[in-house]
Amino acid sequence: MAQVALRNIIKTFDRTPAVQGINLDIPDREFIVLVGPSGCGKSTTLRMIAGLEEATSGEIYIGDQLVNDVPPKDRDIAMVFQNYALYPHMTVFENMSFGLRLKKFPKAEIKERVQGAARILDITDLLDRRPKQLSGGQRQRVAMGRAIVRNPKVFLFDEPLSKSKRSTNRSRPRQSMLPTIRSRR
Amino acid sequence: MTTTTTIGKLTASQRHPTRYGSISRGRRRTLYWSYFFLILFVIFFLTPPIYMFITSLKSSAEISAAINPWWVYHPTLSNYVDLLTQKTYLIFFRNSAVVSLCVVSITMVISVLAAFSLARMRFWGSATLAIGVFLAYLIPDTLVFIPLFKTFAFIHDKTGIELINHWWVLVILLPTLTVPFCTWIMIGYFASIPRELDEAALIDGAGYIQMLRKIFIPVALPGIIAATIFCFTVSWANFLYGLAFTTSADQLTLPVGIVTTLIRGDVYAWGQIMTGALLGAAPPLIIYAFLMDYYIAGLTAGATKG
Numbered sequence: 001m002a003q004v005a006l007r008n009i010i011k012t013f014d015r016t017p018a019v020q021g022i023n024l025d026i027p028d029r030e031f032i033v034l035v036g037p038s039g040c041g042k043s044t045t046l047r048m049i050a051g052l053e054e055a056t057s058g059e060i061y062i063g064d065q066l067v068n069d070v071p072p073k074d075r076d077i078a079m080v081f082q083n084y085a086l087y088p089h090m091t092v093f094e095n096m097s098f099g100l101r102l103k104k105f106p107k108a109e110i111k112e113r114v115q116g117a118a119r120i121l122d123i124t125d126l127l128d129r130r131p132k133q134l135s136g137g138q139r140q141r142v143a144m145g146r147a148i149v150r151n152p153k154v155f156l157f158d159e160p161l162s163k164s165k166r167s168t169n170r171s172r173p174r175q176s177m178l179p180t181i182r183s184r185r
Numbered sequence: 186m187t188t189t190t191t192i193g194k195l196t197a198s199q200r201h202p203t204r205y206g207s208i209s210r211g212r213r214r215t216l217y218w219s220y221f222f223l224i225l226f227v228i229f230f231l232t233p234p235i236y237m238f239i240t241s242l243k244s245s246a247e248i249s250a251a252i253n254p255w256w257v258y259h260p261t262l263s264n265y266v267d268l269l270t271q272k273t274y275l276i277f278f279r280n281s282a283v284v285s286l287c288v289v290s291i292t293m294v295i296s297v298l299a300a301f302s303l304a305r306m307r308f309w310g311s312a313t314l315a316i317g318v319f320l321a322y323l324i325p326d327t328l329v330f331i332p333l334f335k336t337f338a339f340i341h342d343k344t345g346i347e348l349i350n351h352w353w354v355l356v357i358l359l360p361t362l363t364v365p366f367c368t369w370i371m372i373g374y375f376a377s378i379p380r381e382l383d384e385a386a387l388i389d390g391a392g393y394i395q396m397l398r399k400i401f402i403p404v405a406l407p408g409i410i411a412a413t414i415f416c417f418t419v420s421w422a423n424f425l426y427g428l429a430f431t432t433s434a435d436q437l438t439l440p441v442g443i444v445t446t447l448i449r450g451d452v453y454a455w456g457q458i459m460t461g462a463l464l465g466a467a468p469p470l471i472i473y474a475f476l477m478d479y480y481i482a483g484l485t486a487g488a489t490k491g
Contacts, residue, residue, distance in 0.1 A: 052384050073390035085381035089403040098399075099389035150389075 002063035002153035003028045004049060009058035011044050018044045021058075043082075046156045050079050062153055078147030079156040084139050086131040086146075092118075093127040096145045117148040234463070241265070241460040248455050264460040273434050274461060277442030280352045281421060282468070284438055287356040288420035289413060292363040296412065299364075300371030301397050305383060315372060322365035329361065330429045337430075352436045355427060359420045366419075367412040374408030375401060410476050418469050439465045 004026040011019040019041040026032050034042045047053040049060060051072035060067050067075050078099075086095050093114055100110045118124045121141040131139055140160055147155055240248060242260045252258065268274045302308075303315045337348040348354045378401065386396045402409065427441035434446060443461040447454045 050384075050388060052387065072384075072388045073392075077388065079385070079388050081381045081385060083379065083381055085379060085385040087382065087385075087400060087404075098386070098391075102390045102395065146385075146389075 001029050003030075003061075004154055005059075005061040006045070006049075007059040007061070009045070009048060009060065010056045011041070011048060011053065012056050019048070019055075043158050046079070046158050049154065050077055050156055051075050075154075076152050077154040077156060078150050078152040079158065080140075080143045080147050080160045082159045084131075084143040084160075086139060086142055088131050091128050091130055092123065092134070092142050092145075095131070095142055096149050099146070099150045113149045113151075114145070117145040120148070121145050234466070237459040237463050240455060241463055243456055245454070245456055264456040265464075268457055268460050268464070273442065273446055276435055277437055277439045278465075280437065280442075281439040281465070284352060284355045284359070285417055285420045287353075288359045288363060289416050291356070292360050292367050292416045293409065293413060295360065295364050296367035296371050297397070297402065297409065299368045300375050301393075301401060303368070304372045304375035305401075306393070318365050318368050318372075321361075322369060326362055326423075326425055330425060333358065334429070349430055350432050350436055352431060352438065354430055355420075355423070355438065358426050358430065359423055362423070363416040363419050367416055370412045370415070371405070371408060374405040378404055414469075414473055414476055417472055421465075421469055 004024075006022050006024040009019055009022040010017070022041075022045060034045065036042055044053060048055050049062075051067065051070060055068060062075055062077070087098065090098065096114045096117060097110045100113065105113075114127070115124065118127055121144060123138060123141050123145060126134060126138060126142070131142070134142065143160065236255075239255060239257055241264050242257045242262070244259065244261050244263060247257075247259055299318070303311055303318070334349075337354075341347055341349075348357075382400055382404070383396050386400050391399065422440060423438070424440045424444075427438045428444075431437050431441065434442070437445060439461070443458060443465065447458045447461065
C-alpha cells in the first residue's frame with residue numbers, strides 16, 4: 001500500500017472540462033470514497049490515477065513517485081471496473097492469474113496467491129468456471145480477486161456495486177469489500 | 186345456480202376459440218411464409234449444383250442426346266476418373282490450394298494487425314485510414330487489373346523480374362481484394378469488444394501485442410473465422426486475376442484451368458466441366474462445414490455486468 005497525492009489535476013476533453021483542479025492527499029492504508037452526481041469526474045479521476053487517461057495538467061504521485069508519464073502496468077495499481085471487465089474466454093483462475101502470468105511469477109506462487117484470494121472471497125469452487133457461468137455477485141468477487149492477487153500499492157474501484165441488486169449490496173460484497181481489502185495490508 | 190352460470194361462461198368462451206388461438210395462428214402463418222421463402226431459396230440455390238451433379242454422371246453422348254436432361258439413364262464415373270487421372274487438373278488443384286492458403290495466411294496477419302491498430306490505437310489519421318480501407322474494398326477488381334498489368338510491365342522494365350504467368354503472383358495480387366474487406370470486418374469485431382477489457386489487460390501489465398494475442402484474438406475468434414472463410418472463398422474462386430495474369434497450363438488455378446483446358450474451340454466437354462467445377466466447389470464447402478462448429482457468436486457473454 002502507498003499514499004496517493006493529486007496536485008492541481010485538470011482534465012479537459014476537447015475543451016469540455018471534466019476535472020477542474022483537484023488537490024487530494026490520501027494517506028497510506030486509507031479507504032476513501034469519492035461521491036458525487038454522475039458526470040462530476042469521479043471515474044475520470046480514478047482513470048487518471050490508473051494511467052488510463054492522461055491528465056491535462058497537474059501531478060499525480062503514488063508513494064513518492066511522480067507517475068504522470070508512467071504507463072498503467074508500471075504504476076502497481078489494481079482496478080475493478082464498473083462492469084467488471086472479466087476476460088470471457090478465460091476461467092476464473094486464468095482471469096485472476098493473468099497479471100501474475102504476464103509478470104512471469106513462478107507457477108507455485110501464482111497458485112498460492114489465487115487460492116488465497118479465492119478463499120477470502122469464497123470463490124474457491126468457481127475457479128474452473130468461465131465468467132458467463134457466474135452470477136453478477138460472483139463476477140464481482142472474481143473482479144475483486146483479480147485485483148487482490150496482484151497485491152498492488154493502490155486499489156481502485158469504479159462503482160463496483162452500482163449495478164448489483166440492493167439485496168446483494170447488503171449481503172456479501174459490500175460487507176466483505178472493506179475487510180477483504182484491509183486483510184491485504 | 187352458480188355452477189350453471191360458470192359452465193355457461195365457459196361454453197361462451199369456448200365458442201370463440203380465436204381469442205386463444207390467435208397467437209399460434211399468427212405464428213403458424215409466419216412459419217408457412219418462412220418455409221415458403223426458404224423452399225424458394227433452396228430451389229434457387231441448389232438447382233445448379235444438382236444439375237452439375239447429374240451432368241457429371243453422364244457420358245458426352247448422353248449429354249448431347251435430346252432426352253430428359255434431369256435424369257441419368259446410363260450413369261458413369263468416367264468423367265471423374267478422366268479428370269482425376271489427368272495431371273493438369275491435379276496441378277490446377279494444387280495451384281489453387283497453395284494460392285488460397287498463402288492468401289489466407291497473408292490476409293489474416295495483415296488484417297488482424299491493421300484492424301487492431303485502427304480499432305484501438307488512437308493515432309493521427311486512424312479514422313481516415315479506416316475509411317480508406319473501406320473505400321479500397323469498393324474498387325472493383327475489373328478496374329484494377331489493367332493498371333496492375335502496367336505496373337508489372339514497369340517492374341519488368343526496371344528490374345527484369347517477370348511477374349506475369351506465375352501462379353505465385355496471385356499470392357501478391359489477391360490480398361488486394363481480401364485485405365480491405367477482412368480488415369473492415371475485423372475493425373467492426375474489435376470495436377465491439379468492451380474497452381474495459383483492454384484497459385484491464387493494460388493494468389494487468391499486458392503490452393499491445395500481448396493484448397492482441399491473449400485477449401483480442403480469442404474473444405474475436407468468430408469474426409476472425411468469418412473473415413477467414415470469406416478470404417478463402419474469394420481466393421479459391423477468383424477467376425479474373427488468374428485469367429489475366431497466368432497463361433501456361435502449369436500455372437493456372439482451378440477456375441481458369443477448367444475453362445481454358447476443357448473448352449477447346451467451340452467444343453465444350455460439359456461432363457468434365459461439371460465434374461471439375463463440382464470437385465472444385467468441395468474444399469470451400471468442407472472448410473465452411475468444419476469451421477461452422479467454431480463459429481459460435483456471443484463469445485463475449487459474461488465479460489461485463491450486462
